[in-house]
Amino acid sequence: MNNTKTQTKIIRQGEYIAEKLDNLRLALQNNDLKTASQLARIYHLTPVTLTA
Incomplete structure (x- = not known):
């Protein structure tokens, strides 16, 4: 049984x-x-504004 956990x-x-x-x-x-x-996948964060 393999209990290896990837994080x-x-x-x-x-x-x-x-x-x-x-x-x-x-x-x-x-x-x-x-x-x-080249080192990793890069993501751009975009703020989300909620209106009532």
Whole structure:
């Protein structure tokens, strides 16, 4: 029986989130999306405004 658990850590830097890698945070801090996209999948966060 295999009890191995896989866990993905997510980091957020400004308007972007990505799977955690050591060099990834630095690339996002420097707004280097080309390098960041080579290291992981990058997502852009868009705020949602709800109206009553």
